Amino acid sequence: MSEHALPDPTSPSGATVSLFDARPFFEKALQHGVRHGIIDQAKLEAIGRDAPKGMVQIAAYFGSEFLRPELERARERIVNLVSLYLEDSCGGDLNLAAQSLRDHSFLSRSKGGSDMLKRLIAMPQTSHFAMNERTGFTDDHIPQLGKWTLRSIIEYRAELARRTHAAHLMEAALWLAEDLGFDADELAEAGTDADAVIRTALLMLAHGQAEMPDWRSFGNVVLNLRKKAGIDASAVRIGMPADLPAHLHGVVDEVRQSLLADVPAMLDAEVQIRKLFHQTPAFMGRYFWIESGLAEVDHHERTASTTWKKVTGGHSDEGALLTLFLCVATGAKSPKTLLTETQAKTLVRKVRKAGKTGIDVDAALHYIEAHAPAAYQADYAQLWRSFVDEARATLQSDSDYELNDAMALLRRECHVS
Numbered sequence: 018m019s020e021h022a023l024p025d026p027t028s029p030s031g032a033t034v035s036l037f038d039a040r041p042f043f044e045k046a047l048q049h050g051v052r053h054g055i056i057d058q059a060k061l062e063a064i065g066r067d068a069p070k071g072m073v074q075i076a077a078y079f080g081s082e083f084l085r086p087e088l089e090r091a092r093e094r095i096v097n098l099v100s101l102y103l104e105d106s107c108g109g110d111l112n113l114a115a116q117s118l119r120d121h122s123f124l125s126r127s128k129g130g131s132d133m134l135k136r137l138i139a140m141p142q143t144s145h146f147a148m149n150e151r152t153g154f155t156d157d158h159i160p161q162l163g164k165w166t167l168r169s170i171i172e173y174r175a176e177l178a179r180r181t182h183a184a185h186l187m188e189a190a191l192w193l194a195e196d197l198g199f200d201a202d203e204l205a206e207a208g209t210d211a212d213a214v215i216r217t218a219l220l221m222l223a224h225g226q227a228e229m230p231d232w233r234s235f236g237n238v239v240l241n242l243r244k245k246a247g248i249d250a251s252a253v254r255i256g257m258p259a260d261l262p263a264h265l266h267g268v269v270d271e272v273r274q275s276l277l278a279d280v281p282a283m284l285d286a287e288v289q290i291r292k293l294f295h296q297t298p299a300f301m302g303r304y305f306w307i308e309s310g311l312a313e314v315d316h317h318e319r320t321a322s323t324t325w326k327k328v329t330g331g332h333s334d335e336g337a338l339l340t341l342f343l344c345v346a347t348g349a350k351s352p353k354t355l356l357t358e359t360q361a362k363t364l365v366r367k368v369r370k371a372g373k374t375g376i377d378v379d380a381a382l383h384y385i386e387a388h389a390p391a392a393y394q395a396d397y398a399q400l401w402r403s404f405v406d407e408a409r410a411t412l413q414s415d416s417d418y419e420l421n422d423a424m425a426l427l428r429r430e431c432h433v434s
Contacts, residue, residue: 097168220304236290243286
């Protein structure tokens, strides 16, 4: 940094090949400024005084100012920081860069480069809400800053573009989520990706929904899509929000296109909605809904209660329940809590004709799990298992030709009129 008489390379007259200049942009700007009278001797001397001070400060910041290797690395860092700032702020224009060196101190240009990198490092690396700290630049980021002080402008711009895209995705997701009553803290707690939030929000808003959905609400929207559009994906309209900030249009439209590409799969009635979104690798995590265990339980309880009351007619004695479970286990289309003599005999003959598979124990257990009140499911399951253990042999016996034993058992344990 103490040598200021920089070489002035020349090219042969009429040369058509340009040589690559690998010098730091700062050196090129400085030489340009001297050659064209933009930078005078006083400014060169000022740079010569400031540079060593800056090197010592940088060496101390990243390690130790007392070690020669650290000072040599600090020299690389300060030259690169100034180069990054000048090339970025001046758009690669050597004339503007030389004027910037003339009008401002060398250390201010170094700080400008450092501030650029700190802003970059503080930007999100990913569009996943749970993986971003949102704390700005801290001392924990100093090792990252140390690496970036030695990176090129090309690497900086590529990383800036990548992180800007992620930041815009997160900003758009938050903007859309707020329309559906969801905020940044809730998104971070949910641990979801911005893309998934944007797809879901666009889908919900396009179909008149005012809240971020839980799984049941999300599934209902997809089900309504199937009912209205059939298999015609072109009938599904997903527009852009009218008042979306202009700088977010690009990223939102990009995600919107991916949503439209998903529509044919959503409309495929051959695939269950839950299986599509929970078990299909290409769709897992691709959309977002509120994971509300209480809402799921509440929905199950309300659904189970309605079905249970309807089928039992309010009867909860053991005879009525065992009749119901036996009907389910033998494949009855309309399970009942009361059988006529004829229906009971038909049931027994069906069991004996089917042999060992005549009584599907698990079918009744699944029915209990799906429809019985949660508080009583364990007791009902135990009641059913005990009945099957004692009754199976009699109900499946080939020696009871007149069905006398089987009917006596059903009259005793179940409801037969």
